[in-house]
Amino acid sequence: xxxxxxxxxxxxxxxxxxxxxxxxxxxxxxxxxxxxxxxxxxxxxxxxxxxxxxxxxxxxxxxxxxxxxxxxxxxxxxxxxxxxxxxxxxxxxxxxxxxxxxxxxxxxxxxxxxxxxxxxxxxxxxxxxxxxxxxxxxxxxxxxxxxxxxxxxxxxxxxxxxxxxxxxxxxxxxxxxxxxxxxxxxxxxxxxxxxxxxxxxxxxxxxxxxxxxxxxxxxxxxxxxxxxxxxxxxxxxxxxxxxxxxxxxxxxxxxxxxxxxxxxxxxxxxxxxxxxxxxx
Amino acid sequence: xxxxxxxxxxxxxxxxxxxxxxxxxxxxxxxxxxxxxxxxxxxxxxxxxxxxxxxxxxxxxxxxxxxxxxxxxxxxxxxxxxxxxxxxxxxxxxxxxxxxxxxxxxxxxxxxxxxxxxxxxxxxxxxxxxxxxxxxxxxxxxxxxxxxxxxxxxxxxxxxxxxxxxxxxxxxxxxxxxxxxxxxxxxxxxxxxxxxxxxxxxxxxxxxxxxxxxxxxxxxxxxxxxxxxxxxxxxxxxxxxxxxxxxxxxxxxxxxxxxxxxxxxxxxxxxxxxxxxxxxxxxxxxxxxxxxxxxxxxxxxxxxxxxxxxxxxxxxxxxxxxxxxxxxxxxxxxxxxxx
Amino acid sequence: xxxxxxxxxxxxxxxxxxxxxxxxxxxxxxxxxxxxxxxxxxxxxxxxxxxxxxxxxxxxxxxxxxxxxxxxxxxxxxxxxxxxxxxxxxxxxxxxxxxxxxxxxxxxxxxxxxxxxxxxxxxxxxxxxxxxxxxxxxxxxxxxxxxxxxxxxxxxxxxxxxxxxxxxxxxxxxxxxxxxxxxxxxxxxxxxxxxxxxxxxxxxxxxxxxxxxxxxxxxxxxxxxxxxxxxxxxxxxxxxxxxxxxxxxxxxxxxxxxxxxxxxxxxxxxxxxxxxxxxxxxxxxxxxxxxxxxxxxxxxxxxxxx
Numbered sequence: 001x002x003x004x005x006x007x008x009x010x011x012x013x014x015x016x017x018x019x020x021x022x023x024x025x026x027x028x029x030x031x032x033x034x035x036x037x038x039x040x041x042x043x044x045x046x047x048x049x050x051x052x053x054x055x056x057x058x059x060x061x062x063x064x065x066x067x068x069x070x071x072x073x074x075x076x077x078x079x080x081x082x083x084x085x086x087x088x089x090x091x092x093x094x095x096x097x098x099x100x101x102x103x104x105x106x107x108x109x110x111x112x113x114x115x116x117x118x119x120x121x122x123x124x125x126x127x128x129x130x131x132x133x134x135x136x137x138x139x140x141x142x143x144x145x146x147x148x149x150x151x152x153x154x155x156x157x158x159x160x161x162x163x164x165x166x167x168x169x170x171x172x173x174x175x176x177x178x179x180x181x182x183x184x185x186x187x188x189x190x191x192x193x194x195x196x197x198x199x200x201x202x203x204x205x206x207x208x209x210x211x212x213x214x215x216x217x218x219x220x221x222x223x224x225x226x227x228x229x230x231x232x233x234x235x236x237x238x239x240x241x242x243x244x245x246x247x248x249x250x251x252x253x254x255x256x257x258x259x260x261x262x263x264x265x266x267x268x269x270x271x272x273x274x275x276x277x278x279x280x
Numbered sequence: 281x282x283x284x285x286x287x288x289x290x291x292x293x294x295x296x297x298x299x300x301x302x303x304x305x306x307x308x309x310x311x312x313x314x315x316x317x318x319x320x321x322x323x324x325x326x327x328x329x330x331x332x333x334x335x336x337x338x339x340x341x342x343x344x345x346x347x348x349x350x351x352x353x354x355x356x357x358x359x360x361x362x363x364x365x366x367x368x369x370x371x372x373x374x375x376x377x378x379x380x381x382x383x384x385x386x387x388x389x390x391x392x393x394x395x396x397x398x399x400x401x402x403x404x405x406x407x408x409x410x411x412x413x414x415x416x417x418x419x420x421x422x423x424x425x426x427x428x429x430x431x432x433x434x435x436x437x438x439x440x441x442x443x444x445x446x447x448x449x450x451x452x453x454x455x456x457x458x459x460x461x462x463x464x465x466x467x468x469x470x471x472x473x474x475x476x477x478x479x480x481x482x483x484x485x486x487x488x489x490x491x492x493x494x495x496x497x498x499x500x501x502x503x504x505x506x507x508x509x510x511x512x513x514x515x516x517x518x519x520x521x522x523x524x525x526x527x528x529x530x531x532x533x534x535x536x537x538x539x540x541x542x543x544x545x546x547x548x549x550x551x552x553x554x555x556x557x558x559x560x561x562x563x564x565x566x567x568x569x570x571x572x573x574x575x576x577x578x579x580x581x582x583x584x585x586x587x588x589x590x591x592x593x594x595x596x597x598x599x600x601x602x603x604x605x606x607x608x609x610x611x612x613x614x615x616x617x618x619x
Numbered sequence: 620x621x622x623x624x625x626x627x628x629x630x631x632x633x634x635x636x637x638x639x640x641x642x643x644x645x646x647x648x649x650x651x652x653x654x655x656x657x658x659x660x661x662x663x664x665x666x667x668x669x670x671x672x673x674x675x676x677x678x679x680x681x682x683x684x685x686x687x688x689x690x691x692x693x694x695x696x697x698x699x700x701x702x703x704x705x706x707x708x709x710x711x712x713x714x715x716x717x718x719x720x721x722x723x724x725x726x727x728x729x730x731x732x733x734x735x736x737x738x739x740x741x742x743x744x745x746x747x748x749x750x751x752x753x754x755x756x757x758x759x760x761x762x763x764x765x766x767x768x769x770x771x772x773x774x775x776x777x778x779x780x781x782x783x784x785x786x787x788x789x790x791x792x793x794x795x796x797x798x799x800x801x802x803x804x805x806x807x808x809x810x811x812x813x814x815x816x817x818x819x820x821x822x823x824x825x826x827x828x829x830x831x832x833x834x835x836x837x838x839x840x841x842x843x844x845x846x847x848x849x850x851x852x853x854x855x856x857x858x859x860x861x862x863x864x865x866x867x868x869x870x871x872x873x874x875x876x877x878x879x880x881x882x883x884x885x886x887x888x889x890x891x892x893x894x895x896x897x898x899x900x901x902x903x904x905x906x907x908x909x910x911x912x913x914x915x916x917x918x919x920x921x922x923x924x925x
Contacts, residue, residue, distance in 0.1 A: 115637070118634050118637030121907065123861045123900070125866075126895070129880055130645055210761045214865075233764060237767060247768075259759035367831075367832070370827070370830035371830035376825075376828040386839075388843045388918060389840070435919065
């Protein structure tokens with residue numbers, strides 16, 4: 001762990017990503033205790049105010065007089081909550097299925113891999129739209145749908161790892177002493193695949209944040225009045241020629257969050273990659 | 281007295297690493313006469329491959345840096361040549377065979393193309409002539425039905441066959457000097473013997489000058505006229521092949537020879553292992569670099585670096601870098617030769 | 620070769636069948652088909668009639684057979700909005716989507732290849748740093764926001780290009796550039812790292828030891844090997860483009876399948892949604908099939924195995 005932070009400090013991009021992401025998380029967590037204007041109920045006398053760095057509304061207000069900064073911070077709360085939940089759900093699902101497929105082999109493995117092939121031949125966005133259209137938009141459904149687009153990425157890699165691990169001596173000897181399949185999976189295989197899971201999960205987080213924003217932008221994600229970055233963009237589009245700040249800042253928020261996660265993810269991947277690790 | 285084909289003088293090469301300069305080659309000097317076959321033996325990190333890469337201008341720089349010295353080939357100082365001039369020599373006057381025939385050939389280009397391109401690059405042959413020459417070359421290196429092989433890809437060849445193709449590439453432009461870097465290391469023993477046999481034949485036919493780099497003395501025994509033993513970027517010993525192996529004067533050479541299994545060994549006899557590990561070239565030990573691993577090291581070995589000198593009472597050209605008198609020490613410790 | 624082709628064709632058909640089955644599963648089991656397939660505001664009698672005519676009152680396995688047979692005939696039902704065949708509605712929008720996706724792909728692949736190659740070959744220089752910074756930023760930029768920013772700058776502020784619409788070249792530039800940026804960033808990053816890997820390969824050292832010109836090494840030894848990961852990436856990106864165009868088409872009012880899908884979802888026009896998903900998936904399968912065949916020419920190792 002100490003070594004982890006030591007090498008993190010040596011990488012500018014990894015460090016920047018880590019600091020940026022942690023500050024977003026902290027900001028989202030402490031939002032209720034900062035004295036922010038209400039993100040949902042606006043003041044109609046303060047409609048479409050341009051950014052005023054020193055005033056009450058540093059990033060301006062929207063068409064119904066709500067403070068953009070406050071909506072961004074609360075929107076970040078929603079975004080991070082949904083994205084982290086979707087990533088966690090996808091990772092658990094994908095890893096579980098990956099271990100199952102790799103460990104059991106045979107017909108179960110073949111069927112699962114075929115299902116993945118089929119899902120991967122869906123353009124992801126289309127699959128997402130279809131499911132949201134059927135289930136109806138809500139935060140819970142968005143989490144489920146995003147997790148559904150994500151699990152295959154873990155399964156393929158984890159399955160490959162398990163296939164290799166399975167032939168290793170410590171697994172063979174555990175089998176020889178009569179350990180149950182479930183016990184071997186939990187005791188020996190799970191800890192060994194956690195590293196790739198972590199790397200994929202970080203990279204997936206970035207993809208899921210963008211996808212979630214896209215869904216909200218299309219009106220199929222987080223529903224008003226809950227603040228959400230994608231939805232703020234969609235609302236601001238109409239005012240593009242008069243109030244540029246409504247579309248600029250939510251986009252920047254998505255960009256910076258995704259950038260932070262990507263930088264961290266790339267660094268993590270290099271950190272855990274034995275090939276680059278040797279060079280360090 | 282003919283002039284040497286290759287003469288290396290006081291060559292020192294350093295790699296600039298994050299931990300400081302790594303001294304890969306230290307004050308290396310030797311020469312090679314036309315028609316001579318030089319076997320260079322040493323562990324990895326002995327500088328044997330690095331100085332060859334420097335000679336070809338293929339060292340990545342940075343981190344590599346030639347600190348001093350000159351490499352005279354055919355009357356020219358290769359270190360002074362521009363990249364463009366070096367390109368004309370590489371593959372033309374100097375042919376190269378690398379270690380791993382599996383990865384040294386481009387997997388997505390045909391064998392024919394990979395030989396043809398070097399001929400077209402360095403000679404004035406037409407495409408048709410070059411193709412005919414390619415077929416001759418494949419025939420020369422012992423590939424049957426060569427014409428039908430031109431359109432095949434490396435993965436369709438066995439390891440030994442690929443190394444034959446590499447040799448064909450090395451010989452394609454009738455080079456004055458052929459350098460083989462661990463050319464047989466990745467191959468099965470029987471294939472190794474075939475490849476060495478092939479080189480032996482080529483040498484007898486064309487009188488080509490060869491540098492054969494290996495970590496395994498036994499693989500050059502039939503080939504080399506001269507043996508040069510390198511350690512920590514220096515020459516420890518060199519001389520006529522049979523003289524060096526029968527009468528080694530450097531404890532490192534002696535250790536290498538002791539670690540080769542021989543048919544005369546009785547069962548249960550343990551193979552000798554040189555104690556310790558190669559020096560850290562970031563901070564090489566003072567004095568003789570082999571001294572920390574040398575059971576016969578004298579106090580002076582730890583202090584001063586021995587120069588490479590003519591061995592007294594041996595053939596001319598037998599040179600060693602040692603402060604101690606190995607034969608005398610061995611006769612004092614008869615049990616040492618029996619380990 | 621023929622065997623390989625037939626095998627891959629068979630697999631592609633299985634995949635399309637799988638897609639069809641998943642769509643069936645999602646619409647009939649996950650959702651309530653009666654509310655999905657009956658237009659909003661229908662009377663009870665109409666609901667009963669429609670339920671019967673769609674066969675929604677039949678047992679599930681019978682519904683499935685009817686459904687597959689209908690799709691084999693290209694019959695996805697009538698669009699609620701347009702009143703005619705849903706498949707036809709979708710196919711009419713197909714050219715616009717293909718035009719946008721292929722233009723974006725062309726622009727992105729061209730710029731991404733050049734940028735990635737320059738970044739790898741000039742490693743450590745200011746060019747590499749700039750290109751990679753742009754690529755990393757572009758990768759983190761949501762396409763729809765980039766589209767809006769393009770509109771804000773080039774249409775609203777500079778008045779150079781129209782903010783939306785369809786028909787002329789000037790309408791195409793902004794949406795194609797928006798999607799192209801996404802292609803550019805993926806490709807530039809991939810190509811840079813593949814070329815850096817290839818440069819480490821022993822066969823590049825061999826090529827240098829042959830005294831070949833740098834251009835020969837680049838055009839033959841490096842490019843031929845780099846084409847393989849590029850092809851894989853382009854296939855993947857094409858799939859993402861078909862889906863990614865949903866938001867871009869919405870932003871620019873581009874009359875393609877993506878915007879149609881959104882309109883269909885908003886109007887609960889399920890026949891059209893189904894047909895759009897089917898066409899998109901079928902296109903994607905087709906692209907993957909062509910790429911697999913392309914590999915045969917790019918990678919001789921696969922050729923002899925197949």
